[in-house]
Amino acid sequence: MNEDIAEGKWKQLKGKVQEEWGDLTDDEFDQIEGRREKFAGIMQERYGVARDEAERRFDEFKRRHD
Numbered sequence: 001m002n003e004d005i006a007e008g009k010w011k012q013l014k015g016k017v018q019e020e021w022g023d024l025t026d027d028e029f030d031q032i033e034g035r036r037e038k039f040a041g042i043m044q045e046r047y048g049v050a051r052d053e054a055e056r057r058f059d060e061f062k063r064r065h066d
Helices: 008-020 026-031 036-048 051-065
Strands: none
Touching: 008 026, 008 051, 026 036, 036 051
């Protein structure tokens, strides 16, 4: 199963992601580009959450917006 969000879909969802995680910068959104692993790393740094928690949040967000 692909755990990333396709590039086109990511661009569409960027606004919703910004609403949910408003502390992330535009540069961080550009780095993530819908990739679960990048998202988890940035969430660890920015919000201080564990990697498994960050991955869970990404998966939950993806499920809500698929």
